[in-house]
Amino acid sequence: MTRLSDPGEHGGSVVANGNAAALTGALRPARLRARTRRRLTGLTMVAPMLVIVLAFLGWPLIWTLVLSLTNMTVTGPTATHYQFIGLANYRELFASGSGLVQSILLSLYYLGASAYIGQALFGFVLAYLMLRCTTTVRKVVGSIIIVCWLVPEIIAAWMWFAMLSNGGTLQQGLHAVGIPYQTWLVSHPMISVSVANSWRGVAFSFLLFSAALSDVPAELIDAAQVDGANAWQRLRSVIIPLLATTILVDFVLITLGTLNDFTLIFAMTGGGPGTSSNVLSVFMYQQAFVTFRLAYGTASAVVLLAIGAVFSFIYIRTLRRQGALNFAR
């Protein structure tokens, strides 16, 4: 590895800066050398990351765009001798009957039900209630919620799959409280996966909101109380505006997380029955690896990427405004 050191530069320049001679032209080449050296040092240190990210993220990203313009398949003659077919994949995707529109709608359902209601809203309610709980409840229930989040996704999928299967504990339990006997994964696949995803993911929003809520200055709430604001008014006019950035960050992050979610639905329903829980990520997988149309599946991946890119962009802007990306410290 290249030498990472530049002892002359900093050790030296700190001393030299106190000296008037440092400002004369005579030292300029030395300083220039120092800067070049510093850049080289920086580049050397960033290099391993750059190489690995470019090779394993950058190239696949470009390859995604390229592949989506071809007719490549997993097997058959077009597996190796594929051709560029322009935007034909996209035309087919956006034509009616392709299933893409249904998948986008199902993804939106999944986002709304499991991310926005089941995680963000529910997580906020949990965090709000938790501040009013005894220490024991806070510790025990808080840990339970977090453990749900830490368990590998495939295990969460397995537990919910078993509970909701024919003869499963939850199926029996729900029947016992008067809900018609049914195999939930078949009769209501989207509700099943949304409940499972809320159960699993609510901890993230809960933790985020808990931290933000405990940062709300007590004086502000006191003042509002003195002015006669009731609990709802305090929440709406004092707490929520203070949490605006946290709420936005939470929404963006859980949106990205939910769009990127594949395992839970794939394992629990496989997108079925039929295509009734075929969200975008599962749709993409099936086009590429079940019907073996690699390029066509990639085109739907580009749609997913585009949506992800928009939210990533919003995320950067939020962080920038918040000052989290500040450089001059």
Place this chain on the structure above:
Amino acid sequence: MSSQPVVGKLPSAAMSVIGVIFLVPFVWLVVAAFQQHGSLELAGGGGFTLSHFINLFHGGGSFLEGGGSFLASFGNSLYLAVGTTVLTTVICVLAAYPLSRFGSRTQEYFVYVLVFLTGLPIIAIMIPTYDYFVTLDIINSKFWTVCFMTATALPFATWIARSFIDAVPRELEEAAWMDGMTRAGSLAHVVVPMIVPGICVVAVFTFVNAWSDFFVPYILLQGSNNPASVTMYSFFGQYNIDYSAVAAFAIVYSLPPVVLYLVVTRWVGQGFALRGALKG
């Protein structure tokens, strides 16, 4: 602090009920694992036994398809998770240092790109990655899968590591340089010791994600290279399944992330871990 929200009986009771509801799937899992013949139902699985756990470590899993044993799939998970964690942690600290210290316009854009990559859905690039791995003939290789998983972990890890390095005062390093230390020396002996908690957060986060990852190994690995997540997937929708054995497997597989998280948050504090993981 005068008006911390009043602790009430009603919220406590409500949260307790919610806690119990959240616990239901675990109750089923644990009961099934310790029953002799666990099933989808809680009752009637026979008496208490540890045999399913013992079997896991005695070449058990005879019903496992593809000939792999339970132990082998845990070994593969460990390889993927440890490999990814070590590579990611070392590379991200190295890269984060100049990004934190040599502030320039280029570096600023670099960080934007990192954050942007953090948000991109990785699943979307799995199909071309599969094609790419087949073309290069590195498919079904644990090593190259680790490289890919490292690449997916690095943007986020580097971004967090940078914010931890930002918090180390420059004066400390300058003092070390005055004493004749090199930049590599000050990174190793001044900066790194001060960001150990931060490095642990990065490492645990990376480990938990890699350990739990299903889709990447599902696409890039097969047969005897499959980690526990993919083995677990093979149990879905099977008939005549030994629920107790699978439940024991699931519990053992779930323990490392849970234990690691609890240990690290106890040590560095949950707020710290969270801040590291969210805002940088």
